[in-house]
Amino acid sequence: MRPPVELLDFLKREDLYLIATHRSPDGDAIGSAVALALILDALGKQAAVFCQDAVPEQYRFLPESSRVHTPDTIAAAGIVLEECGNLVLVDCNDLHRVTRDEDLQRRFGYRNAVVIDHHATPAPFGTLRWIEPEAAATGMMILAIADALGMRLTPAAAMNLYAAIVVDTGNFRFENTSADVLYAAARLAEAGANPTLVCREFYESWSASRLALFGRFLGTLDMRGAVAVAVVTRQMLDETGTVPDDTETFVEFLKINRDADVAMLIRELEPDHYKISLRAKGTVDVAAIARQFGGGGHRNAAGCEVRGTLDSVRQRVLAQITK
């Protein structure tokens, strides 16, 4: 995997960047955006990072994650959206994935728009687009940029990219875990990433309330044929004192049952409005299912939002899976 020459030339030539990633950021979004900012720093450029939503708690241990600014903090950081120079979308490929707020979208005043992403969803946004659906994580693409520029990663950049890869490969469990991914992880560990620290922060830092929510969530587990279905309602969040971010990785757990080909987490966003997270073990293409409901993702990990009662939402998605 090699970045396009135009992208490398662009990064060498331009001086002012605003790196933006998608709302509800995950580890690949945060890690890739921050690592790219650190690489641009090292090239002597000026780079700021923008995200609609604040860095989720489990990613705040990442070095330099405080560089990620939200609409609330960006002005105080001296960053003027209207004059952001070059906009670089990372881990997403359209401004709508950055923010749904159309007023905010219009405020981005950029000379050029670049896209660096591994999501295949087609969108026309950007003048310079590098999209690699085969990349296990956008973090792999950022590493390839550093390599192509002949740069040695700092430990902080290595840590962010390691975290990006861990999140998008399920810590080397998903189908996208190739020898290349493991070589990249090895090189990042050599450059100063700490695998144990990353895993501890991601997988061993649950609060007691999150554990309580997990117990409630497990209690809803229901096998519908080869689909393991579980639900998290707003009431469950309220009663356990948890927030939506606390449900991250819950859906992965549903795959633990040997009889489950597909895992489905239904999370209530508001009354009659649900977020569906889908995971597949191999044969079912859950991205295709998510797309039918206006969502998207990867073959083995996808999501969408569906409106209706819990029962009807569950039934409609199940019907698509078993079709």
Add this chain to the structure above:
Amino acid sequence: MRPPVELLDFLKREDLYLIATHRSPDGDAIGSAVALALILDALGKQAAVFCQDAVPEQYRFLPESSRVHTPDTIAAAGIVLEECGNLVLVDCNDLHRVTRDEDLQRRFGYRNAVVIDHHATPAPFGTLRWIEPEAAATGMMILAIADALGMRLTPAAAMNLYAAIVVDTGNFRFENTSADVLYAAARLAEAGANPTLVCREFYESWSASRLALFGRFLGTLDMRGAVAVAVVTRQMLDETGTVPDDTETFVEFLKINRDADVAMLIRELEPDHYKISLRAKGTVDVAAIARQFGGGGHRNAAGCEVRGTLDSVRQRVLAQITK
């Protein structure tokens, strides 16, 4: 890490081997023993594999795992313990770890006894001992032997070694996950190991009854200061129709709580006789605690057996941890 020249010379020189690993075998035991047998095959040698206990269900997908013979099957396989040629202990360093049956111990008729292990526990057994406490897994040592012999691994051997490393690093989560471990994993994936398949078999092949046991187990979770304690009784196994092997990795889950420095699983072996599994996140040396009860292990993962009532066993181990 380089194997001793004497060991390499020995493997080149001798022709007949019995590879034996420890009772209650884990993935490092099975994977290392089978991979070594495959390496010796490729050298044109004759190698059999012995284990007191049958290969646990979750390791039976490993290629060539049917080569592991128990006392019940070994005679039918045409292997004569009394004339086993050269005995090679793998992932253990004493015949007592292979079997407690002293009659069986006496039956091993070997010309030379070799030890290849990463457990530091000192034992005088063997004429040629290679012990590397710094190795993350015995599988890393077997890979080093193949490298030193200039051998290309078969996909089957790569798969076994990958599984060995995954089990002993908690799929690259434990403190022993170094850049070297990740480079080894990358090379093994390149040689034909399938990371996703290994993880699916280890972590996503639970039976419904095992999930039911897990729910019961979670229900016993109790924080005693910074120690997360949970219990599996024989009654819980009986009522859910599960076996002791089904509790594997349960103790890892106890580390999920951010307030837990130590995880302790107490599993009833028989009335007033418990197996204690200990895991630490960093500061506490649980091997030192296990040794006080006649057990052993690694700094972050150790075990022992303690006799007494459940309450007294729990109290005595907790007292050592918090001392």
